[in-house]
Amino acid sequence: MKKHQLTAVVLSVIFTGLGLFYIGTPMLIITGALLMALQGAVLYFLLLTLGFLGFLALPAALALHIAGIVITIIYFNYRSPKKTWLEQKRQRQLSSPGAIAARTVIGLLLLAGSVYVGYTEGTAPFTKSAAEKQVVREAAEHYLEQKYGEPFKVTKMDYTWAVGSYNLTAIPEGAPELEFTLDSTDGSPPVPSGETYLNRVWGAQLRDKAEPVIDRLYPDGAFVQAWVSCNMKQVVREYDKLDSCSGEPVSQNVDIVVFADVAEGSLDQEKERILELVKQLPGVTVPGKTDLQIEYYPAKLNTPANAAKLEKGSGALQDATPTYQFREFDISRITGTSDIELRKL
Template sequence: MKKHQWMATLLSLICTGLGMFYIGTPGMIIGGMLLMALQGAALFIFFMTLGYLGLIIGPLAIGIHIIGLIIPVLYFSYRSPRKPMFDEKRRRQLSSPWKIVVRTIIGLALFAGSIYAGYTWGSAPFMKTAAEKREVQEAAESYLEQKYNEPFKVTDVDYTWAIGSYNLTAHPEKAPELEFTLSSNDASPPAISNDTYLNQLWGQQLRDRLKPLLDELYPDQAFGEAYVFAGSDTVERDYSRLANNADGDVSQNVRLIVFADLTADNLAQEKERVLELIRRLPSVTVPGETDLTIDYYAADLKTPESVKKVEQDIDDMKGKTSTYSFRVFDISDITSADDIEIRGLE
């Protein structure tokens, strides 16, 4: 069976060294194996250094691939006028169809093996096994259930090698929409910490208390979310009673999205509306510091689909461009409309 240069070139483009396996001489097979091993080693080094040597490893891997492409081209281009029998021997050497198929399959397997080995061995020091992650998941669920006396489900477990810790996402089984985060070290048994369950729960309650005020000041225009931090370790689920159990150290972050077309003509009116909101916020928040952010979007972006997304997760508007923005880190700093700066972003 005659071997074709175009086939060797195509195979070399697909996989490093595969065209050399197709040619099939002992030297070509050995050379192809070396190129694959070098590419696997490059991948191993890339992961071992967390990608920091990417500027070196990337060109090196491409260079190995190009070498694997050039060698078959040179093989078919070389002719020896003094040794015609040598050319004929090379043409027929290991050229039966079944041998070509076997060599090609072996080459594919070696290429896949080199890539898999480089990825597996290179990334292993920076990853955790499924069993190790399951241990952390079960420890976190047990910790939460004991702390809050209700069942929880951990849905995501991410390990960060650089700091030797896990970042987890969880929610109460009875309220899957209330997702929160927590952390764990990589010890055995794991030590769970920094859960934000109550922060999210209080924020949800504050958002519900805030809704009537928004409906009054921004009818069918504003959507909000809240996050609450308290400096006490007391397990208090009721946001309205938080001030009595947090040693007075409570901070609240309120973020609004408002669909409105602000212009120079109505900007002063909007400042008065924001001032009214700030004056009335203490009636729905507990005593403490309140941070307020308002992002304004064009009115025509308010569609049934966008409203549904924002009600579920206010961050779904990140793909859209806001037109104006207002931010104050403590609403007690605002005493008049002159203190309010609504910045244009276009």
């Protein structure tokens, strides 16, 4: 195989149709450009269907790639004794290194352009530009500041193309530990809604009230997180002032992580402690339903690193498994230790 033939075939193997630009006849350049454009269209089709029709698109892309290789090989192996001028034309076509390089670079740019257009156009319905996201970010921050009278910062944005909406994470600038979420449409203008800021504020206040009780009962190491659900029509920042949520009772969740080596022989003692906690919690919660969860981890996991994770509000240790768990969705149902189940995990 001659040098030019080998180079052209290798280029066609690496990049669809590039070997045809290397050869450089007008017809082959047109053919190469067509193969590249079709491959960009296949990529667009594949992305537009989220890959579900890959069983059609991928074979089509492979067929286009193989076609470029086959045409390159045929060009160099075609011989016609009646057309000796054709061989001379081929030699002239491949005699100028500068022209060969220029044609090859043009082909490579066209291939990159077709892939880029196919990708950007194919993903456009599922993504948003930085400018579009900035509009939503500013609208959300303005909405929160107007509603709560303090500055906020949106720290994360996720766009869900299936429903045409954003899920955002934000923090109040004065209390960045109270990270919360909210939603927004992608309309013009965008409409924010569903923020969980007050739920975090109320939860932090409930945690502060419950911690002294929990620390007395679990002095060896316990961390508490709380969440409060209440659909209030007006802005009420004080947890203690919650009494009714649009006619529904206040829903409170208290999650406790306890570092203790619980054994089968100490389960009765733990149940007594849980019962005492159930009796004391109504003294710090507002009237409503209280959901209580306690997870027990080995005492050796009570490290500064794990304590820092829990204090930041992660809720649980993602890289460890609790040994026992207690869960009651409404603690008012508990009247004695017989109602308490410590489940081994």
